[in-house]
Amino acid sequence: MIDLKYLQKNFDEAVDKLQKKGVKNDTLEELKLLFASLKDANSLYESTKAEQNQLSKLFGSYKREGKDTTELKAKVDSLKEEISLLQDRAREAEAALNDLALTIPNFPSDKVPEGADENDNVEISKVLEPKKFDFEPKEHWELAQQNGWIDFERGVKLAKSRFSVLRGDAARLERALINFFLETNRSKGFEELCVPFLNNSSMLQGTGQLPKFEDDLFKIEDENLYLIPTAEVPLTNIYNDEILTAKELPILMTGYTPCFRREAGSAGRDTRGMIRQHQFDKVEMVAISHPDSSDDIFDMMVQNASDILSALELPHRVVELCGGDLGFSAARTIDLEVWLPGQNQYREISSVSTTGDFQARRAKIRFKDGKKNRFVHTLNGSALAVGRTLIAIMENYQREDGTIGIPKVLERYM
RNA sequence: CGGGAGAUGUCGGAGCGGUUGAACGUGCCGGUCUUGAAAACCGGUGUAGGGGAACCUACCGGGGGUUCGAAUCCCCCUCUCCCGGCCA
Numbered sequence: 183m184i185d186l187k188y189l190q191k192n193f194d195e196a197v198d199k200l201q202k203k204g205v206k207n208d209t210l211e212e213l214k215l216l217f218a219s220l221k222d223a224n225s226l227y228e229s230t231k232a233e234q235n236q237l238s239k240l241f242g243s244y245k246r247e248g249k250d251t252t253e254l255k256a257k258v259d260s261l262k263e264e265i266s267l268l269q270d271r272a273r274e275a276e277a278a279l280n281d282l283a284l285t286i287p288n289f290p291s292d293k294v295p296e297g298a299d300e301n302d303n304v305e306i307s308k309v310l311e312p313k314k315f316d317f318e319p320k321e322h323w324e325l326a327q328q329n330g331w332i333d334f335e336r337g338v339k340l341a342k343s344r345f346s347v348l349r350g351d352a353a354r355l356e357r358a359l360i361n362f363f364l365e366t367n368r369s370k371g372f373e374e375l376c377v378p379f380l381n382n383s384s385m386l387q388g389t390g391q392l393p394k395f396e397d398d399l400f401k402i403e404d405e406n407l408y409l410i411p412t413a414e415v416p417l418t419n420i421y422n423d424e425i426l427t428a429k430e431l432p433i434l435m436t437g438y439t440p441c442f443r444r445e446a447g448s449a450g451r452d453t454r455g456m457i458r459q460h461q462f463d464k465v466e467m468v469a470i471s472h473p474d475s476s477d478d479i480f481d482m483m484v485q486n487a488s489d490i491l492s493a494l495e496l497p498h499r500v501v502e503l504c505g506g507d508l509g510f511s512a513a514r515t516i517d518l519e520v521w522l523p524g525q526n527q528y529r530e531i532s533s534v535s536t537t538g539d540f541q542a543r544r545a546k547i548r549f550k551d552g553k554k555n556r557f558v559h560t561l562n563g564s565a566l567a568v569g570r571t572l573i574a575i576m577e578n579y580q581r582e583d584g585t586i587g588i589p590k591v592l593e594r595y596m
Numbered sequence: 597c598g599g600g601a602g603a604u605g606u607c608g609g610a611g612c613g614g615u616u617g618a619a620c621g622u623g624c625c626g627g628u629c630u631u632g633a634a635a636a637c638c639g640g641u642g643u644a645g646g647g648g649a650a651c652c653u654a655c656c657g658g659g660g661g662u663u664c665g666a667a668u669c670c671c672c673c674u675c676u677c678c679c680g681g682c683c684a
Contacts, residue, residue, distance in 0.1 A: 231654090232651095246614090555643080
């Protein structure tokens with residue numbers, strides 16, 4: 183949730199910022215109007231209500247003193263009707279404002295470059311040189327088939343398209359990766375959590391998936407529950423509606439969860455192979471931080487994800503997302519893209535974002551700064567997407583005969 | 597899924613329908629005392645919105661109702677706990 187007071191006071195600046203994210207002026211204009219009309223409706227209701235409260239108090243003392251109350255009662259009765267009307271109006275104004283405000287994306291940070299889409303993202307660095315193959319490297323699905331690692335057909339049979347089954351060494355490798363990631367994150371100070379894979383609507387609103395992106399989620403019929411699209415949802419919302427002490431910050435958390443996505447808008451994209459599935463494993467980092475230290479934590483999280491890729495000896499590049507490519511909740515995002523020799527391109531394997539206080543406002547996560555309560559900053563990032571790491575290992579560690587090597591750091595986990 | 601109990605501030609736990617935003621304890625902050633700490637004692641401490649301020653409004657799980665007035669009475673929902681069934 184953006185800061186509506188800020189919007190009101192610095193309207194032009196806010197419009198400017200949100201244009202980077204493709205929000206229309208009209209929407210913000212409307213938001214400003216709704217905010218003003220809520221204030222009006224509220225103060226009118228509150229002052230009238232104050233009057234009624236006064237009279238009701240008076241009524242009490244009249245009764246005690248044995249005075250006649252019929253005149254007083256008549257007065258209050260006439261107020262009551264007016265109040266209920268004013269209250270309805272105030273509530274409507276609040277609901278209208280709230281509905282619209284929840285659909286406004288976060289302000290991009292000043293560091294975010296201008297740009298319309300992923301083509302305008304800025305490469306910051308490349309880490310490790312892609313290895314030269316003296317044969318034509320295969321794509322992961324070929325290797326998967328050859329090694330009996332991934333059973334796409336039976337995944338589809340069990341569920342539907344975009345589901346798959348890992349078998350044998352692939353399943354073991356998946357498990358090894360999860361352990362390796364969790365252990366690495368833990369050694370960097372992240373507490374490991376094991377959380378529910380179903381979260382209720384209020385949590386999904388807290389992190390920004392709802393109300394706008396309901397179509398991207400799997401919902402449980404007859405229950406107010408959704409399969410989580412990322413561990414960011416449960417990990418961030420661990421502190422939903424809580425007030426932390428400054429001493430506790432920063433809180434660094436990591437967790438492994440499967441992630442579930444409808445992929446509603448991506449028909450036809452990455453249909454082959456395991457790049458884009460309805461269910462995939464991911465190890466996530468989440469930080470709840472003091473506003474002053476979130477920039478440093480952001481850098482640390484990017485570095486951590488990159489270090490993990492380096493430890494696996496996987497070539498990758500670091501990319502700063504431009505305004506047009508930023509997600510709804512993000513103020514700033516850096517993607518790590520791993521080199522896939524079979525596809526001959528870099529593909530996203532980790533995405534680290536800071537949301538500033540955007541999610542904290544929605545999820546009401548605050549901390550005591552002296553006497554005052556302030557919103558924390560929340561950050562999240564993958565370290566790493568497990569399925570895509572598996573693919574990267576397959577393509578980067580393939581040998582001419584189609585067999586696949588295992589990264590050294592994983593040996594002790596297999 | 598069946599039977600019983602409950603939901604109040606950081607936590608524990610009071611609360612005749614009006615001076616209760618909420619006793620008391622605890623926690624936290626400040627002070628006295630102490631070589632230091634503990635203990636003891638004194639003071640301060642909920643959240644959100646509005647207003648320059650005094651102050652006003654809302655909140656005792658959520659929603660509705662009764663009433664001049666509801667944490668307190670009535671109805672619905674949700675959740676939690678205990679007993680039983682089922683079950684990893």
